Amino acid sequence: xxxxxxxxxxxxxxxxxxxxxxxxxxxxxxxxxxxxxxxxxxxxxxxxxxxxxxxxxxxxxxxxxxxxxxxxxxxxxxxxxxxxxxxxxxxxxxxxxxxxxxxxxxxxxxxxxxxxxxxxxxxxxxxxxxxxxxxxxxxxxxxxxxxxxxxxxxxxxxxxxxxxxxxxxxxxxxxxxxxxxxxxxxxxxxxxxxxxxxxxxxxxxxxxxxxxxxxxxxxxxxxxxxxxxxxxxxxxxxxxxxxxxxxxxxxxxxxxxxxxxxxxxxxxxxxxxxxxxxxxxxxxxxxxxxxxxxxxxxxxxxxxxxxxxxxxxxxxxxxxxxxxxxxxxxxxxxxxxxxxxxxxxxxxxxxxxxxxxxxxxxxxxxxxxxxxxxxxxxxxxxxxxxxxxxxxxxxxxxxx
Amino acid sequence: xxxxxxxxxxxxxxxxxxxxxxxxxxxxxxxxxxxxxxxxxxxxxxxxxxxxxxxxxxxxxxxxxxxxxxxxxxxxxxxxxxxxxxxxxxxxxxxxxxxxxxxxxxxxxxxxxxxxxxxxxxxxxxxxxxxxxxxxxxxxxxxxxxxxxxxxxxxxxxxxxxxxxxxxxxxxxxxxxxxxxxxxxxxxxxxxxxxxxxx
Numbered sequence: 001x002x003x004x005x006x007x008x009x010x011x012x013x014x015x016x017x018x019x020x021x022x023x024x025x026x027x028x029x030x031x032x033x034x035x036x037x038x039x040x041x042x043x044x045x046x047x048x049x050x051x052x053x054x055x056x057x058x059x060x061x062x063x064x065x066x067x068x069x070x071x072x073x074x075x076x077x078x079x080x081x082x083x084x085x086x087x088x089x090x091x092x093x094x095x096x097x098x099x100x101x102x103x104x105x106x107x108x109x110x111x112x113x114x115x116x117x118x119x120x121x122x123x124x125x126x127x128x129x130x131x132x133x134x135x136x137x138x139x140x141x142x143x144x145x146x147x148x149x150x151x152x153x154x155x156x157x158x159x160x161x162x163x164x165x166x167x168x169x170x171x172x173x174x175x176x177x178x179x180x181x182x183x184x185x186x187x188x189x190x191x192x193x194x195x196x197x198x199x200x201x202x203x204x205x206x207x208x209x210x211x212x213x214x215x216x217x218x219x220x221x222x223x224x225x226x227x228x229x230x231x232x233x234x235x236x237x238x239x240x241x242x243x244x245x246x247x248x249x250x251x252x253x254x255x256x257x258x259x260x261x262x263x264x265x266x267x268x269x270x271x272x273x274x275x276x277x278x279x280x281x282x283x284x285x286x287x288x289x290x291x292x293x294x295x296x297x298x299x300x301x302x303x304x305x306x307x308x309x310x311x312x313x314x315x316x317x318x319x320x321x322x323x324x325x326x327x328x329x330x331x332x333x334x335x336x337x338x339x340x341x342x343x344x345x346x347x348x349x350x351x352x353x354x355x356x357x358x359x360x361x362x363x364x365x366x367x368x369x370x371x372x373x374x375x376x377x378x379x380x381x382x383x384x385x386x387x388x389x390x391x392x393x394x395x396x397x398x399x400x
Numbered sequence: 401x402x403x404x405x406x407x408x409x410x411x412x413x414x415x416x417x418x419x420x421x422x423x424x425x426x427x428x429x430x431x432x433x434x435x436x437x438x439x440x441x442x443x444x445x446x447x448x449x450x451x452x453x454x455x456x457x458x459x460x461x462x463x464x465x466x467x468x469x470x471x472x473x474x475x476x477x478x479x480x481x482x483x484x485x486x487x488x489x490x491x492x493x494x495x496x497x498x499x500x501x502x503x504x505x506x507x508x509x510x511x512x513x514x515x516x517x518x519x520x521x522x523x524x525x526x527x528x529x530x531x532x533x534x535x536x537x538x539x540x541x542x543x544x545x546x547x548x549x550x551x552x553x554x555x556x557x558x559x560x561x562x563x564x565x566x567x568x569x570x571x572x573x574x575x576x577x578x579x580x581x582x583x584x585x586x587x588x589x590x591x592x593x594x595x596x597x598x599x
Contacts, residue, residue, distance in 0.1 A: 328459070330454075346471065349461060349471065350471040353441075353471060353472060353473070353476070354473050354476075356417075356476065358439065358441070358459050359441070359459060359461065360453070360454060360459050360460050360461060361460075361461045361462055361463075362450060362462050363462045379447060379451075382451060383450075383451060383454055386451055386454040386455045387454050389455070390454070390455070390456075390457040393457070394457070
């Protein structure tokens with residue numbers, strides 16, 4: 001943590017665990033007899049219970065979206081730039097709910113949890129869950145928390161897909177849907193990258209058919225490689241050029257001139273070790289991730305992405321899926337995002353328009369690629385803030 | 401409120417669906433939402449304007465009109481507006497066709513280049529008119545397709561567009577008998593309410 005808690009931080013937060021005993025029938029047909037969800041909340045639920053905002057996390061996210069768990073934390077939650085008093089998702093106005101999704105590895109029941117039936121790790125026996133299943137579990141959480149409807153459901157990337165699913169499955173529970181850097185479904189290229197990630201995990205000799213925890217190990221190399229590949233798809237070419245093209249200023253002012261080819265030790269090794277900064281960065285990112293993330297969860301999350309297709313019940317027509325989604329929508333995309341590029345968001349916008357829905361859409365100029373949705377890009381944050389201020393105003397004017 | 405918008409709003413039905421092409425800061429749509437319970441969506445490309453729309457709770461889509469409106473369904477809106485934007489489009493005739501495909505009726509306003517001031521400016525000075533109303537020089541103007549009231553009338557006839565109403569006003573949106581008599585000479589802003597029968 002910084003020396004003192006910033007005034008616009010939610011401060012120290014403690015996650016809560018909600019236990020659910022009622023079996024959850026999943027999209028696959030399998031049944032999860034019981035499960036736990038770990039949840040953080042920021043701000044206060046108002047007396048009319050009209051100011052709750054749900055945050056849906058992306059592939060590697062969790063419930064810890066804002067603030068600090070302890071004074072020793074070096075970094076705040078993953079979306080601290082947008083959640084806090086006075087921030088875009090203003091905790092002075094909203095009661096913000098953030099959970100770790102089912103199948104996650106940050107405290108909610110998932111492959112790394114103990115299966116109460118066998119008293120062993122679930123491992124590969126944990127059922128594949130889908131975006132729809134997550135929304136079902138979030139709906140139960142909502143009931144448990146006695147929240148009648150969400151003022152807004154907000155998410156980026158895979159989180160944005162949960163937002164869309166909310167508006168399709170439970171339109172009466174959502175007043176505003178904020179869907180950032182998402183896609184209506186994955187493309188073949190998206191699935192291909194996910195398969196490379198999965199294959200690198202499952203082909204690691206420490207994977208043990210997914211039962212690595214029982215053996216006291218984990219597929220570190222596979223997980224590292226999966227993250228390295230993933231990370232490349234989150235960044236843009238221009239972001240990488242800027243990030244790894246700093247030392248060139250010795251020669252020229254324009255940092256893009258060396259294409260981001262900063263060397264790690266100042267000279268080429270003429271061997272097969274790491275020469276360039278970008279390589280050592282990917283190794284570092286992969287390593288750090290592999291130490292903190294469960295491999296089976298990574299497999300499961302990427303499958304949830306691949307399977308997401310809200311049109312399956314609607315003859316392949318997304319506009320029909322939105323037929324009853326009478327909330328208001330805000331969509332945003334980022335110019336250099338090549339994982340879920342602006343075209344993918346525009347597809348969603350077109351189908352929302354076709355369904356006669358009320359929608360706003362912004363295409364944010366940003367160099368940072370897909371990662372931009374996690375970063376404090378001024379226009380993006382201002383738009384989110386402006387939109388949610390209106391949500392708050394509506395709340396006030398609706399009050400009897 | 402901007403002069404042309406005052407007149408436009410009289411042609412908008414309560415509870416109707418309105419698409420505003422080049423909606424600016426969302427002022428008109430917001431006004432229509434408040435006074436006529438209109439369901440509106442605006443298209444805009446200027447970042448500041450888009451933010452203004454969000455701040456006032458007006459639906460806005462960042463979309464360049466020159467890239468077409470194929471994402472909008474036929475007859476999906478009651479009225480499609482094009483206020484003071486026609487002259488800045490790369491294919492204004494295409495856009496008018498698109499307006500009347502998407503909306504049951506359309507409202508177009510544009511600065512009338514046939515106005516006597518423009519004629520006089522060009523005739524006497526021999527240079528492209530620059531005024532309070534047309535403040536740009538020829539090389540940096542966003543207005544690439546100026547037309548006159550007569551030009552627009554001709555386009556409507558050519559494209560089988562029905563003119564439901566036509567008004568010309570001056571910059572203070574005052575109409576008068578002499579403007580009605582000589583619209584192309586005296587009108588500074590032309591305002592058309594148009595529709596097209598489905599083929």
